[in-house]
Amino acid sequence: MVSYLWIKRVLDVIFAFVLLIVTSLIMLGAAIVIKLESKGPVLFKQERPGRMGVIFTICKFRTMRVETEKDGEPLSDMERMTRIGKILRKLSVDELPQLFNILKGEMSFIGPRPLLVQYLPLYTPEQMRRHEVTPGISGWAQVNGRNGVDWETRFEYDLWYVEHVSLRVDLMIFLRTLAIVVMRRGVNQAEGVTMEEFTVAEERTFRV
Structure with a gap:
């Protein structure tokens, strides 16, 4: 696996550089419309493990407005989502800035999605194994339900990838990702825009 991970890194850098050139005008257009539609920064930045x-x-x-409440009431993700944000998510254009994360070696095209930092203390030792590989823009969990799968299943998919990472598996995930983007399915959960929060209650269930 070690030898493949080295090859994978080389491929990540090559394809990320090429895609940055190919999608530069798309990214410029996205940045302009985001700025015109609502106040706030063009990029969303967040610490991840x-x-x-x-x-x-x-x-x-x-893809969301910076305001988190209206008339003293908290806004849901659906209410905060901008019109252009919905389009960017459906087309996965919102993910393009992560090409810079790939060039820096912080991410890969394929791997478990990097989750929130505050989830780290909630993981079991087995779930922590998802960090044995570089996180990715798309992964085994994303092509098997994306945001529509529950946390337990998602972690099972992530661990499966860690144990089976190879060129064949990465190519399979890549092709399935393209199909999902083209068909625009599985972007959001049925009852919300983003994956529901991972809680202590869920973590305790996984320990049983």
Whole structure:
């Protein structure tokens, strides 16, 4: 696996560089419309744990309004989502800034999605194994339900990838990802825009 991970890193750098050139005009257009539609930064930045739990800053195009409440009431993700944000998510254009994370070695094209830093204390030792590989833009969990699967299943998919990482598996995930983007399915959960929060209650269930 070690030899393949080295080859994978080389391929990540090559394809990320090429895609940055190919999608440069798309990214420029996305940045302009985001800025015109709502106030706030073009990019959404957030700390996430990478390989071996090392913290890095992930970058995505902002798809939500910066306001978190209206008339004193908290706004849901659906209410905060901008019109252009919905389009960017459906087409996965919001993920393009992560190409810079790939060039820096913080992410890969394929791997378990990097989750929130505050989830780290909630993981079981087995679940922590998801950090044995570099996190990715797309992974085994994403092509098997994306945000529509529950946390337990998602972690099972992530661990399966860690144990089976190979060129064949990465190519399979890549092709399935393209199909999902084209068909625009599985972007959001049925009852919300983003994956529901991972809680202590869920973590205790996994320990049983």
